[in-house]
Amino acid sequence: MPVTLHDLAREVGVSIATVSRALSGAPGVAEETRQRVLAAARAAHYRPNVMAQRLQKQRTDTLGIIVPTSSTRFGDPFFGDFLAGVGDKAIEHEYDLLVSTRAPEADELHTYERMVRERRVDGLIVISTRPHDERILYLLEQNFPFVAFGRSDIDAEFPYLDVDGEYGMYHATRYLIALGHRRIAYISAPYTFMYSTHRLQGYRKALAEHNIPFDEQLIAIGDLRDRSGYNLTRDFLSRENPPSAIIACNDWMASGAIGAARDMGLTVGQDLSILGFDDVPLAQIVHPRLTTVHQPAYEAGWHICDMLIRLLRQETLEQRHVLLQPELIVRESCGPRATS
Template sequence: MAITIVDVAKKAGVSPSTVSRVLSNHPRISPATAAKVREVLKELGYHPNIMAKSLVSKTTNTIGLILPRPAEELFLNLFFSEVIRGIVTQAARTGYDLMMTTGTTEREELEAVTRLVKGRRVDGVILLYSRQSDPLISFMLEHGFPFVLIGRSDEFPDILSVDNDNVQAAYDATRHLIAQGHKRIGFVSGPPNLIVSGDRMKGYLQALKDAGIEARPEWIVEGDFLQESGYRAMSFFMCLPERPTALVTIDDVVAFGVLRGLTELGYKVPDDLSLVGFNNISLSELSTPPISSMDIGIYQIGYTASQTLIRAVKGEAMPQKRVIIPHRLIVRESSLIQAKD
C-alpha cells in the first residue's frame, strides 16, 4: 500500500520515531542520520497520512467554511465566489486546506457543522454572513471552537470577526446621492434576518436625517439578493403617486434588476432614477449604464478572515477582535447626473 513511516524506518535502518523527528526537524538528530533518512524518504516517495497525524496531534491543517443555508439562492451572487477566492487563496498560501459545507435545512446545516466541529475535522471555521440570531455562533462558543465571523453579531460582540462598516458605507452611499441633489431617495433592503440589511438601512436613514430629509417608510422595500427583487421593487416604486428620484440597493444584483426593469419600461438611468448599488461585483461596471457601487472589498474580507482564523487556531495573539475592511464608493454613470427637481 502507501509508504508509511515504518517502511522508511526499516529501509533507513532507524526507528520510526527517528524518521518522525527528521520529518519535524527535531534539533537532536545527527546530520548524518537526517541526511540518510531524507534520502530514503525521497526514494520511497513518502507522504504522511494526515488522518494518523491529526489523530495524535489533534490538528488538521484545515479550515471549514460554512455557507449560509439557503445557499441555492445566495450563491447566485458573485459575492460568494469573491469571498471564497480570498479565503482559498490565503489558506493555500499558508498550507491550509479548505473544507466547505452547507445544508439545505436548518437541521441538515447543523448536522454538517457538527460533523466538522465535533468530528474534529477542521481546526476552525469561517461563518459566512450571519443572520440576526445565529444558532451557529452559540454552537461554536459552547464548544469553545475557534471561528471567525464574516459579518457582525449583536448578541456576541466580542467574537473574532471581519466585516466592513455597513452603516457608514450605506451612509456614504446615501450621502453621495444627496450631494447629487437628490432629496427623494428610496432603499431596497435585503432579508430582515440578515444583519447587513439592518445596518445598511440604518446608515441610509441616518444620512437622510443628517441632511434634514424626512424618511418615508413606503420608500423602503424589502427584497433579497436576486434580481427579481430589484425588478419587483422597481415596479413598486414606479407605480407610486410620488416616486423617489434615486435608489440605494442592498446589492448590485438587485440594482441590476431595477435597471433592467426601468430599461424595459423605457425609463432612463440616471435621468429618471439614479442608482447606487452595493458590493461592486464585476457586473456593475458591465451594465449599461454602469452602476455606481459601494465597494466593500469582498476579496479582502475573505482573505483577512482566513488569515485571522489561521492565526487564531495557531494560538497567535490577536491584536484586535474585530477587523473592519474599508469601503470605497465607485461612482459610475448610474448616479452621475444631478436630480432635476
C-alpha cells in the same frame, strides 16, 4: 502498499522514531543519519499519511466553512471571490479547506455539530451573520475557534471581520443627496441578514443629517435577486410621487432596477438614479455602468482566514474586530435630480 515510516526505518537501518525526527527536522539526530533518511525518503517517494498525523497530533489542520446553497449566495460571484481569498490564505499556511453545503432539509446547527463534535476541522468561518445568530451562540458555548464575516447583536464578544455597511450606505446616500435627491427609495435585503440593519442605519443617518424625513413608504425588501429589484422598482415608479433615486442593497437588485427603469422609458442616470452595493463584475457590464459601494470580497476572505489561523496558532490578534470601510465607486447610473 504506500511506503510508511516503518519501511524507511527498515531500509535505512534505524528506528521509526529516528526517521520521524529526521523528517520533521526535530533535533537530536545526527546530521549524517538525517541525510541518509532524507535520501531514502526521496528515493522511495515517501509521503506521510496525514490521517495518522492528525490522529496523533489531535489537530486536523483543516478549516471549515458552511455555505447555504439554497440561498442566492453561492451563485453570487461575491461569494466565489470570498472563497478564493480564504482558499489562497489557507493553502499558504498549509491548511486544508473543507467546504460544506448545508443539507437543505437538515437542521442548520446539525452541520455545525458535525464539524465541531466530530472534530473534522480546527476552526470555522461563519458567513452571512444574522441577528441573534444561533450558530455563533453554539460555537461560543462549545468554545470552538471561529471568525465571523459580519457582526451580530448577541450579548457576547467574538472575533469578526465586517464591511462597514452603515459607513458605505451613509456615504452612498449622502452622495445622492448632494446630487439633489430628496426622495430616495431603498431596496433592502431581508432582515435575516445582520448587514441589512447596518446599511439601513447608514441610509437613515444620512437622511437625518440633511433633515430629510424618513419615509417608511420608500423602503422595500427584496430577495437579493435581480427579479425582485425589477418588480420593486416598477412598483416604486408607478406611484403618484415616485422617488428620483433608488438604492439597492446589492448589485443584482440594482441591475434589476435598471431594467425596470428602461422598460418604463426612463434614462438611468438622468431621469432616475440607481445605486448598488458590492461592486461585482456585473456592475461594470450593465448599462449604464453602476455606481455602487465596493466590497473587497477577496481581501475579506483572505483577511478572515488569516485571523482564524492566528487564532488557532494562539497568536494574539492585533484586532479581534475588523471593520473595513467600503468605498463608493462612482460610475454612470447616478446623476443630478432632474428638474422637472
